[in-house]
Amino acid sequence: MDDKFVKVVVGLALESALVLKRDIRTLIALYSDPDLGRVRELHDQLIESRDHYDRVVAIWLEPMLEFGPLKSNPKGLVKEMREMEFVLYLLTNRVGEAQREVNDWMNYIANASQSIEDDFWIDAKILLSRAVQSSQHPSIEKLKADPSLRYEVDVLQRATVSYFEEVKGYPLRLNVPEYRLEEVLMIQEIMLEMMQIHYGVEHGNYAEITRPTIHRLSTAIRYLMDAKKEAEATKREVQLTSEQLEARLNEIIDKEIRGLIGVYNEKIKELINTL
Numbered sequence: 001m002d003d004k005f006v007k008v009v010v011g012l013a014l015e016s017a018l019v020l021k022r023d024i025r026t027l028i029a030l031y032s033d034p035d036l037g038r039v040r041e042l043h044d045q046l047i048e049s050r051d052h053y054d055r056v057v058a059i060w061l062e063p064m065l066e067f068g069p070l071k072s073n074p075k076g077l078v079k080e081m082r083e084m085e086f087v088l089y090l091l092t093n094r095v096g097e098a099q100r101e102v103n104d105w106m107n108y109i110a111n112a113s114q115s116i117e118d119d120f121w122i123d124a125k126i127l128l129s130r131a132v133q134s135s136q137h138p139s140i141e142k143l144k145a146d147p148s149l150r151y152e153v154d155v156l157q158r159a160t161v162s163y164f165e166e167v168k169g170y171p172l173r174l175n176v177p178e179y180r181l182e183e184v185l186m187i188q189e190i191m192l193e194m195m196q197i198h199y200g201v202e203h204g205n206y207a208e209i210t211r212p213t214i215h216r217l218s219t220a221i222r223y224l225m226d227a228k229k230e231a232e233a234t235k236r237e238v239q240l241t242s243e244q245l246e247a248r249l250n251e252i253i254d255k256e257i258r259g260l261i262g263v264y265n266e267k268i269k270e271l272i273n274t275l
Contacts, residue, residue, distance in 0.1 A: 004181040006034040006064050009174060011188045013060040015218075018195045020053040027057075031192070040065060047168065052133040059125045063174035072166055074116050081113035084159060091156075094149065098139040105134040109160070112167075121170045128164040135160045177227045183275060184224045187238070190267050191217035197260065206257060209248045216241040217268075235275040242268045 014027040026042055039061055046058035088106035095102050108131035115124035134140075135157045144150045176184060191214055198210040220237040223229040245265045252258035 002178065002181065003034050004185060005174075005176065005178075006036060006039065007031060008176060008181060008184050008188065009061060009064045010034060010039065011185075011192060012063075012174075013057050014192055015195065016060045017057045018192070018199050020056060021199070022053055022057055024196075036064065052129050055129045056126055059122060059129070059172075062122075062125075062172045067169055067171040070171070071169060074170070077163065077166060078113045078117050080159075081109050081116075081163060084156065085110045085113065087152075087156065091152070095140075095143055098137075098143055101134060101137045101139050105131055105137075105140070105160070108134055109163075112163075116167070121167070121172055125164075125167050125170070125172075128160070128167055131160050132164050174225070175227070176225045180224045183234070184221055186271055186274065187217055187221050187224070187234075190264055190271075191221065194261075194264055197257070206252055206254075206261075209245070209251060210261070213241055213245050216244070231275060235272060238268060238271050238275060242272065 010027060010030045014024060014031055016022075017024045017027055030038060030042070043058045043061045043065060046054045046061075049055055049058075085106055088102060088109065092099050092102050092106065108127050112124045112127035112131060115121070115127060140153065140157075143153050194210055194214050194217070198207055198214055216237050220234045220241070223234040223237065224231075242265060245261070245268065249258060249262055249265065252261060
């Protein structure tokens with residue numbers, strides 16, 4: 001497997017980890033030195049976490065991992081999940097103060113089933129991971145103290161976990177045109193460095209400046225990943241990013257941060273000539 005592709009995928013997981021405020025040290029090391037074996041090890045550790053956000057990071061690592069052929073029928077799973085959606089809907093009228101949590105649980109199941117049907121399997125995995133988290137909310141666990149609800153809630157919780165276990169085995173694909181990998185990496189590296197400033201506690205005052213830059217660079221990356229998009233669309237986003245950042249640099253009071261972001265702006269300007 002192309003090391004550039006591995007690095008791009010690790011970058012997507014690192015992007016997710018930054019947004020979700022996860023530990024990024026291992027991912028940064030893997031981004032600097034991509035290694036498929038270590039990626040698999042990290043994935044296997046995070047996907048079994050009880051924390052939904054850890055599982056999300058693991059899911060973003062999956063496009064580079066081999067899962068083999070499907071062992072089940074997605075259409076059958078969709079049918080079961082829609083039946084559960086209806087049962088959860090009926091349950092919302094019987095759970096009192098836990099109504100909001102049960103409603104969230106139902107919505108994650110509903111959206112996950114639609115994502116499976118649409119072949120958006122990354123979305124389906126993330127939504128089902130969230131459904132598992134919602135189904136285990138303390139207010140829902142408390143419902144099992146009621147003899148009239150205990151069995152039903154327990155069955156629904158177990159079914160939700162089983163659905164997530166099933167979709168965990170669905171293979172994920174990321175079809176990045178090979179001839180664009182180098183350009184994706186050039187933009188991604190700058191974006192990830194900007195994100196570390198944006199999400200750093202000590203640099204939070206500059207979020208209004210860094211946020212639009214990150215969003216535009218992210219859009220440029222998505223354009224590059226889509227073979228149907230013309231390269232000119234990416235170049236236009238990068239150009240707008242530079243212009244936007246240039247106009248606001250003087251608003252940064254901290255000289256060190258202004259200098260650092262100024263360096264990234266220069267890198268962005270250089271990108272324009274290579275796209």
